[in-house]
Amino acid sequence: PNSLYFEKLATYSPEDEFDHKAGEYFTKVWGLPLKVFARANKK
Known part of the structure; x- marks a missing residue:
């Protein structure tokens, strides 16, 4: 099998190839529905 x-x-x-900004952007995109929900349900 191939890994x-x-x-x-x-x-x-220091030798990695992972774009560390990708993790930051993923977190922002993943949390976006919660921000929209909070804004829409503001009291």
Whole structure:
């Protein structure tokens, strides 16, 4: 079998290839529905 794990993409080290901004943007996009809900249901 072939592994989908690539150490340079899965780790946070000086040699990694992972775009750290991607994690920040993912968090913003993932939380967007909660922001919209809160704004729509403001009292």
